[in-house]
Amino acid sequence: MDRQVDDWAWMKEKKFSKMFKEIEHRLEGVLGVGKFEWVDRRVFDQVFDQRTLLAVYKLMQQGHIETLDWPIARGKEAHVFHATTPNGVAAVKIFHTSNAVFKGLMQYIEGDPRFGGLRRRHHELVNIWVRKEHRNMMRMAKVGLRVPEPHALFRNILVMDYLGNAEGPSPRLRDVEVSDPEAVVEELLEWLRICWNDAKLVHADFSEYNILWHNEKPRVIDVGQSVAKEHPHADEFLVRDVTRLVEWGQRQGVAIELADAMAHVIFE
Ligand SMILES: Nc1ncnc2c1ncn2[C@@H]1O[C@H](COP(=O)(O)OP(=O)(O)O)[C@@H](O)[C@H]1O
Ligand SMILES: [Mg+2]
Numbered sequence: 001m002d003r004q005v006d007d008w009a010w011m012k013e014k015k016f017s018k019m020f021k022e023i024e025h026r027l028e029g030v031l032g033v034g035k036f037e038w039v040d041r042r043v044f045d046q047v048f049d050q051r052t053l054l055a056v057y058k059l060m061q062q063g064h065i066e067t068l069d070w071p072i073a074r075g076k077e078a079h080v081f082h083a084t085t086p087n088g089v090a091a092v093k094i095f096h097t098s099n100a101v102f103k104g105l106m107q108y109i110e111g112d113p114r115f116g117g118l119r120r121r122h123h124e125l126v127n128i129w130v131r132k133e134h135r136n137m138m139r140m141a142k143v144g145l146r147v148p149e150p151h152a153l154f155r156n157i158l159v160m161d162y163l164g165n166a167e168g169p170s171p172r173l174r175d176v177e178v179s180d181p182e183a184v185v186e187e188l189l190e191w192l193r194i195c196w197n198d199a200k201l202v203h204a205d206f207s208e209y210n211i212l213w214h215n216e217k218p219r220v221i222d223v224g225q226s227v228a229k230e231h232p233h234a235d236e237f238l239v240r241d242v243t244r245l246v247e248w249g250q251r252q253g254v255a256i257e258l259a260d261a262m263a264h265v266i267f268e
Pocket of ligand 1: 077078
């Protein structure tokens with residue numbers, strides 16, 4: 001994700017440099033300065049373009065973020081940060097407003113007078129994706145499913161409960177050995193059942209990578225791609241989610257079959 005040198009020119013503009021000075025000390029953890037010297041400064045360059053910094057500024061003004069502390073994880077679509085808020089801590093998921101593929105395509109479209117506003121439309125799409133994750137979380141939480149509770153959202157940024165402790169985030173199910181896998185399978189099957197029957201949603205990327213092991217319990221995350229039952233591929237996604245769980249269980253030595261698991265999720 002190379003940036004051109006003049007990508008930062010806007011920062012020299014008076015109003016932006018003033019704004020940045022105001023929040024700079026609250027971003028030390030992502031700038032890699034002070035006690036955060038160990039943080040890779042390139043993260044900042046990848047994530048914080050003008051729009052994103054403005055959105056962070058806004059969330060800080062609204063009191064949802066006090067400081068952005070350190071990067072928890074980086075993915076293709078988003079970076080997740082640990083943040084401190086006036087009420088405690090939070091996880092802040094910041095979606096990339098652009099990526100290498102998009103940038104590659106754009107150089108052949110931008111500047112062609114027949115196709116304008118591509119960048120804006122792309123930003124809108126990213127913002128819709130964030131709103132979708134937020135709405136999915138709310139809808140799941142409403143029926144009692146344990147997901148990180150969302151605190152706030154603005155443009156490409158989602159603020160939610162932080163699952164972890166001062167040392168770091170809770171590990172993914174992928175990275176732990178659980179002592180009672182049968183109970184975990186049971187609990188997650190129940191999660192899928194309630195999600196399907198009560199929230200009327202399919203997670204659609206249900207895997208040991210998107211489940212955190214938090215306080216000895218599984219916690220499902222990453223629900224941006226979750227879709228409503230009415231989605232034409234909802235059934236297919238549901239079967240895939242259940243299959244992943246069944247396969248995980250079988251690898252842990254749990255006696256469970258896909259047909260029974262599916263029946264439980266759909267009929268009980
Ligand atoms: N609420 C949270 N609390 C703690 N860590 C989180 C939280 N949400 C995400 N993470 C961490 O960030 C990683 C990526 O988040 P995820 O939502 O799965 O995004 P992606 O779309 O990049 O997969 C997770 O694997 C987890 O380690
Ligand atoms: Mg994920």
